[in-house]
Amino acid sequence: MSAVVTIENARKTAAANSAPEWLAELQSIISPNHAFADFETLLEHSRDRLPFGRFRHRSNQLTGVLPSAVVKPASVSEVQTVVKFATEHNLSVIPYGSGSGVLGGTVPFQGEMIVASNRMNHVIEIDETNRVVRVEAGTNGRALEVALRDKGYTCGHYPQSMDMSTVGGWVACRGSGQSSSRYGNIEDMIVGLKVVLPSGELLEVRHAPRRSVGPSIIELFIGSEGVFGIIVELTMRIWRLPAQEINAVIAFPGIEQGLNAARDVMQAELRPSILRLYDKGESERWGQGDLPDETHPVMCMLVFSGSHAVAEAEAGLAIEICKKHGGVIISNEPLRRWQKVRFESHSxxxxxxxxxxxxxxxxxxxxxxxxxxxxxxxxxxxxxxxxxxxxxxxxxxxxxxxxxxxxxxxxxxxxxxxxxxxxxxxxxxxxxxxxxxxxxxxxxxxxxxxxWIREELKFGHDVLFELKRALDPGLLFNPGKLGLESEA
Ligand SMILES: Cc1cc2nc3c(=O)[nH]c(=O)nc-3n(C[C@H](O)[C@H](O)[C@H](O)COP(=O)(O)OP(=O)(O)OC[C@H]3O[C@@H](n4cnc5c(N)ncnc54)[C@H](O)[C@@H]3O)c2cc1C
Structure with missing residues (x-):
C-alpha cells in the first residue's frame, strides 16, 4: 500500500502539475463538461465511506491517492468510448456509483481514472405484465423506489444506504436490503444485465425468469466490485406493494432463545419482511424504556407483509414460535424508533x-x-x-x-x-x-x-484471478480490489 499523503500535499502537487496529457483527447471524444481533473472533484472521488478512510480524512489525509481524472459518461456508447480509450492508453479505471461503499472499493491507489455512473440514471421501463423494471446502473436507489411506488410497486431492496447508493453499486457489491428475508438479496432480484467489458464490448444477458444454459453469466458480475467491467443496465424483479404490514416486538430472556426463535421462524418457511434480533447493548439502544425488565433484556423486531390473510397468518405463527422460546410481546415503540432512522447513517x-x-x-x-x-x-x-x-x-x-x-x-x-x-x-x-x-x-x-479473502476462498480465489485475466488482460479494472493485486 502507498505511503500516507496529506490533503495539503496533494493540493500542492495538483496545483504544480497540469492535467494529464490524455485528458484533452478524452474531452474531445466525450463532452468536455463531463471529464474533470480539478482538485476538488478529484478529492471528492478519492474515497468512499470506508470508516478507516473517514478517520484519515478527519486528520487531513487521503485514504490512498487522488484519481487522475473523473469521467461521467451519459450513455452505453459513451461508456464504451471511455473504456476503449482507457485500454488503448493503458489507463486503470475505477467504476464508481455513489461512493457509499464501506470497504474502500472505489479508492484509487495508483492514480486510476474514475468512471462515474451518475449521469446514467433513468428508469427505462416498468413492465407490469412480467413484473420487471429495466433501469440504468447509475440510478439512485431511492429514485428507483419512488418511480416504482408511483405505480404501486416496489423492488423490495432496501439497504440502509438506499438514499446514497446506486442500483449498479448494489449489484457490484452483492448487497442485501433490510427486507431480504421476504424479497431475497440482490442476486435473487437481478434477471438481466448489460456490462461494458474491459475490451469495450457490450455484454448483454437478456431477461429470462431462469435459464439453464451453463453457469450464470449474471452471477459473475454480482459482487464483481468493478474488476470485470462497468455494469450499465439492469433488469430487476418488482412486486406489488403489500396491502398489509403487521408489526411485533418480542423480548427474550437471552440471545440463545432469540436466535433459536429466529431460526424456527425461518425454518417454518415464514417470510418476515423485517427480522432483527438485537443483543443486550443494542436492545437497550432501541428499546430505551420499553423493555420489560432484566429478565427479558434481548429484543427482536418482526414485520410481516403481504395480503391481509397471509400477513396475519404468518405473524400469528411467528409469535407462537417466539412464545415457545420464552418471548413476550412488548410495545412496538422500539420498532417505530428504528423505522424513523432506518435509512440514515448512524456513525x-x-x-x-x-x-x-x-x-x-x-x-x-x-x-x-x-x-x-x-x-x-x-x-x-x-x-x-x-x-x-x-x-x-x-x-x-x-x-x-x-x-x-x-x-x-x-x-x-x-x-x-x-x-x-x-x-x-x-x-x-x-x-x-x-x-x-x-x-x-x-x-x-x-x-x-x-x-482475509484468500483464507476464505482458497483455490476459488485463483479461479477469480483466472477470470480476471481472461476478461481484463491488462489488469486495468479496479486493480487491487477483491484481493486481485496487479502482477506488476
Ligand atoms: C450508512 C451506510 C449503510 C449501508 N447499508 C447497507 C445495507 O443495508 N446493505 C448493503 O448491501 N450495503 C450497505 N451499505 C454499503 C453500500 O452502500 C453498498 O455497498 C452500496 O451498494 C454501494 O453502492 P454505490 O453506488 O455507492 O457504490 P460505490 O461505493 O460507488 O462502489 C462500490 C463498488 O462497486 C463498484 N461499482 C459501482 N458501480 C459500478 C458499476 N456500475 N459497474 C461496476 N462496478 C461498479 C465500485 O468499483 C466499487 O468497487 C451501507 C453503507 C453506508 C455508508
Missing amino acids: EEFVNAGGFYDTIEIAAPWSALPEMYAKIQAAVAKKYPVVQLNAHWSHAYSDGACMYMTSKFPAMADEQALPMHSDIWDIVMKLCLEFGGTISHHHGIGYFRNR
Whole structure:
C-alpha cells in the first residue's frame, strides 16, 4: 500500500502539475463538461465511506491517492468510448456509483481514472405484465423506489444506504436490503444485465425468469466490485406493494432463545419482511424504556407483509414460535424508533465528535452463531475494554443468519486508535473463519478485506484471478480490489 499523503500535499502537487496529457483527447471524444481533473472533484472521488478512510480524512489525509481524472459518461456508447480509450492508453479505471461503499472499493491507489455512473440514471421501463423494471446502473436507489411506488410497486431492496447508493453499486457489491428475508438479496432480484467489458464490448444477458444454459453469466458480475467491467443496465424483479404490514416486538430472556426463535421462524418457511434480533447493548439502544425488565433484556423486531390473510397468518405463527422460546410481546415503540432512522447513517455524530465507529457484517450457520458471538465479544472485551462491541442478527435464512457488529471507541489519538481498529478487524475475521463463517455477508471486500479473502476462498480465489485475466488482460479494472493485486 502507498505511503500516507496529506490533503495539503496533494493540493500542492495538483496545483504544480497540469492535467494529464490524455485528458484533452478524452474531452474531445466525450463532452468536455463531463471529464474533470480539478482538485476538488478529484478529492471528492478519492474515497468512499470506508470508516478507516473517514478517520484519515478527519486528520487531513487521503485514504490512498487522488484519481487522475473523473469521467461521467451519459450513455452505453459513451461508456464504451471511455473504456476503449482507457485500454488503448493503458489507463486503470475505477467504476464508481455513489461512493457509499464501506470497504474502500472505489479508492484509487495508483492514480486510476474514475468512471462515474451518475449521469446514467433513468428508469427505462416498468413492465407490469412480467413484473420487471429495466433501469440504468447509475440510478439512485431511492429514485428507483419512488418511480416504482408511483405505480404501486416496489423492488423490495432496501439497504440502509438506499438514499446514497446506486442500483449498479448494489449489484457490484452483492448487497442485501433490510427486507431480504421476504424479497431475497440482490442476486435473487437481478434477471438481466448489460456490462461494458474491459475490451469495450457490450455484454448483454437478456431477461429470462431462469435459464439453464451453463453457469450464470449474471452471477459473475454480482459482487464483481468493478474488476470485470462497468455494469450499465439492469433488469430487476418488482412486486406489488403489500396491502398489509403487521408489526411485533418480542423480548427474550437471552440471545440463545432469540436466535433459536429466529431460526424456527425461518425454518417454518415464514417470510418476515423485517427480522432483527438485537443483543443486550443494542436492545437497550432501541428499546430505551420499553423493555420489560432484566429478565427479558434481548429484543427482536418482526414485520410481516403481504395480503391481509397471509400477513396475519404468518405473524400469528411467528409469535407462537417466539412464545415457545420464552418471548413476550412488548410495545412496538422500539420498532417505530428504528423505522424513523432506518435509512440514515448512524456513525456521523460519533465520528464527527472524534470517536471511532465501524461495522463488520459476517454470516454463519445457526449452529455456530451463539458461540461465535460470545467468543468475539469476549476476545475484544479482554484486549480492548474501552471498545464497545455490539451485534444484531438480521438477514435470516433457514440455515443461518448475518451477524452485524458495531464497534465504537471514544475519541483518542489516531496512533492509539488505528492499530486497535485494525486488530479488532483481525480478531473478528479470524474467529469468524474459525467458526466456519463467511467474512462478509453484504458489504463486500473492497481493498480493506483483502487480508482475509484468500483464507476464505482458497483455490476459488485463483479461479477469480483466472477470470480476471481472461476478461481484463491488462489488469486495468479496479486493480487491487477483491484481493486481485496487479502482477506488476
Ligand atoms: C450508512 C451506510 C449503510 C449501508 N447499508 C447497507 C445495507 O443495508 N446493505 C448493503 O448491501 N450495503 C450497505 N451499505 C454499503 C453500500 O452502500 C453498498 O455497498 C452500496 O451498494 C454501494 O453502492 P454505490 O453506488 O455507492 O457504490 P460505490 O461505493 O460507488 O462502489 C462500490 C463498488 O462497486 C463498484 N461499482 C459501482 N458501480 C459500478 C458499476 N456500475 N459497474 C461496476 N462496478 C461498479 C465500485 O468499483 C466499487 O468497487 C451501507 C453503507 C453506508 C455508508
